[in-house]
Amino acid sequence: MDPKEAAKQKEYRDLVKAMEPRPSFLRNMLLAFLVGGAICLLGQFVFDFFKGLERTEAEASAITLAAMIFLGAIATGLGVYDELGELGGAGAAVPITGFSNSIVSAAMEFKREGLILGMGCKMFTIAGPVLVYGILSGFLVGLVKGVLLGYFR
Amino acid sequence: MTYLWAFLIGGAICALAQLIMDLFKLPPAYVLVGLTVTGAILAGLGLYQPLLQFAGAGALIPVCGFGNAITTGILSEVKRLGWEGLFTGAFELTGLGVTSAVVFGFLAALVSGPRR
Amino acid sequence: MAVKRQGLGTIAFSSPPHIIAASTIVGPREGEGPLAASFDTVTKTDLYGEKTPEKAEYRLLEEACQGALTKAKLEAGDIHYYLGGDLLNQIVTSSFVARQLGIPYLGLYAACATIGEGLALGAMIIDGGFADKVLVGAASHYHTAERQFRYPVELNIQHRGTNQTTVTGAGAAILASSGQGPRVTQATLGKVVDYGLKDANDLGSAMAPAAADTLVRHFQDTGTTPGDYDLILTGDLARMGSKMFHKLLQDAGYVLGGKHQDAGLLIFSPQQKAGAGGSGAGCIASVLFGHVLKEMYQGRYHKILVLPTGALFSPLTCQQGESIPCIAHALVIEEG
Structure with a gap:
């Protein structure tokens, strides 16, 4: 490429980088903290509930994860987990409920292509x-x- | 007290993930993989169990807990069986999570669809 | 001898074809936007009663085409060629509509600039004397575009300030050698311009250089300036891309000022949380054939320049680290 043209393009790319609206790091972090923290807090309540049913620590952990995955699936099915993600970012993506959401949303999205080749192939x-x-x-x-x-x- | 730490530690992990995502303009998948691998390494170093004791669900629920669970399962199977454990252990503790995600995902997809 | 050319690359039609009828249809979210009243139909749901969003998109385009035919009191058989396109792989939407129409068909792809390619080619076919009536159409759908280009709709994703929202909608128009309606008088076709941007979350900035390149060439070929037009309508640079577009034009010595509007910014209000604005082949198609043509009928605009822009990438090329090639076609539309 002509060096003058290359320089012009580089200048443009730099300008785009400079003018890009930057996300508010602090606001995003705070929201991620609150949403993620709240989900973990909910998880702690669930854990203590099952622990109270005279389960071992390991059993209670496992059941808690399953319960949170269940809740994530429900929230996804109701169409609210994507809103939570828009608000909380990593706060919704990092907890196990986000893992659940990623599987359920893909399953919902691709079931139209069939249960085997659609949902089956693309769930993960x-x-x-x-x-x-x-x-x-x-x-x-x-x-x-x-x-x-x-x-x- | 555990409730407070669960909230604070769980929230802090998410906030850190958010900062990395925003700073380096990374898609979430990169950060999730990074956290999972971190959980696995911490488990290998024997550091994740103390964190779990301390923060409870705050360390269990984030995806690094998943990496920890895979590794802990592998390590205990390795201890029990030797090298075969490397291949049998991954789903020892996480099988329940993966299975429930598939089952609930399947059911939710049957009764619901994407909307805006 | 190419006698209908002006300057280095602009086509000046010797008998400019009329847009004798146009029709639009959009989804519920677009129907809540500032241009709601300008669309012929607003569907109640995104799926429009269909099983899949692909089927819904196909029906949107079909109904836009039917609507244009009905308004012109014509039947499909009266049309010589149908020129259409959309965003989906193998442009299935528009080909499925062509299957229904049963007339000779040229499938187009220029991403969000598709309707510009259609109008320019249609006008060339008519002015060249190869047809009397040509139907052009384009469509897009939020759900089909999300699943093809991005993520499942219900996935937890935090959008960036530069992300655009694909418009659910379609627009179609009939070009004719004679009749009533605004005329397509000139066209400057776009080159593929790529300034090396790679961020699929900011297509507006990637497309702005293509838009600027075509517009500057158009100004030079025709000896016009922004002042000669009542409106310069891009689609869809959105918020970030529009800023960069103004900057590039300024560098070339043209001040757009209030003459410039962007279809992506017109179709959604800021309260609708549509990110940087709308996008998709159906965006400029529905805004141009709805809102803007109505303004022309009412005499608010006499001469406009339409500049649809398209990003010619695929998710695959992006993952492989390629930059985003872009295109923009300029069309001059004057009152009939």
């Missing part, structure tokens, strides 16, 4: 990376730790 389009890299990193950590502690004989 958004949640997939978390599963893939969660498993890979867990595998790697297990491998390293297993070697270091001599579990593999």
Whole structure:
């Protein structure tokens, strides 16, 4: 490309970067904090409820996760979780309810292409990376730790 | 007291994720993967369990708790079975979460659809 | 000899075709916007009673085409060519409508600039003496565009200030060699311009250089300035893109001032939380064939320049790190 033209384009790109409306970092963080914190607080209530039913810590944790996933699915089905995401950003995406929302919203979106090739294929389009890299990193950590502690004989 | 810490720690993790997303203009998927991997590493270092004790749901509910659960499952299976545990452990603790997400997702999709 | 050319690249029609009828239809959210009264039909729901949003989009375009035919008191068989396009892969919406119409069809793709390509080609076909009546149409749908270009609709996504909202709507018009109505007098077709921007969340800024390139070439070819037009209508640069467009024009020595309006900014009010504004092939189509033509009929505008803009990328090319090539076509429409 002609260097003058390239310089002009570069200048334009820089100008776009400079003029871009910047999100309010503080406001977004605060909203993420409040929404995410509130979801975790709700999770704590659920946890204590199940703990009170004489469950072990591990059992109560597992049931709490399932319950939160259930709530996330309901909120998605009712069409409110995307609004929560618009407001809370990472506050809605990071909790397990967001994981649930990513699966349920994809399932809802793609069921029109059929239960097998639509919903079946695409349920994990958004949640997939978390599963893939969660498993890979867990595998790697297990491998390293297993070697270091001599579990593999 | 746990309630306060659950709120504060859970909220802080989300706020940190938001800041990274906004600063580097990243799609949420990148941050979610980053947090999951972080949870897995912290689990390997034995640091996530203390955080769970301290913050309860504040550490359980965010997606880093998912990375921790996968890794903890793998580690306990590795301890029990040796190398086979690397392949059997991932869903030891998370199976319930993944299964419920699929089941509830399927049911919700059957009765509801996307709207605006 | 190309006798109908003016300057380096502008077409000046020797017998400019008339827009003898036009029809628009939009979704409920667009129907709550500032231009609500200008659309022929506002649907009650996004899905318009259909099972899939793709079917709904297809029906929107079909009804816009039917509406234009009815207004012109014509039947599909009276039309020589149908020129249409949309945003979906393989431009299925417009091809499905062509299947229904049963007349010779040219499928177009220029993303949100599709209706500009259609009007220019239609006018060329008529002025060239190859047809007397040509039907042009374009459509888009919020749900179909979201699932093709972005995420599931119900996913928790926080939109940025530069994100635009795809308009659910369609517009169609009939161009004819004779009759009543505003005339398409000139056209300057766009080059593909790419300034190396890669952010699919800010298409307005990516498209602004294409719009500026076409408009400046048009001014140079015709010897006109912004002052010669009652309105310069882009679609859809939205808030951020419009700012950059003004800046680029200023650098080239043209001040747009209040002459410039953007279809993406007209169709939604700021209270509607539509991000930086509307977008989609149906946006400029419904705004031009609804609001703007009505203003022309009422004599508020005598000579306007329409500048639809399109971003010619796919989600795949974006993920592969390619920049976003863009296009804009300029059309001069004068009262008949």
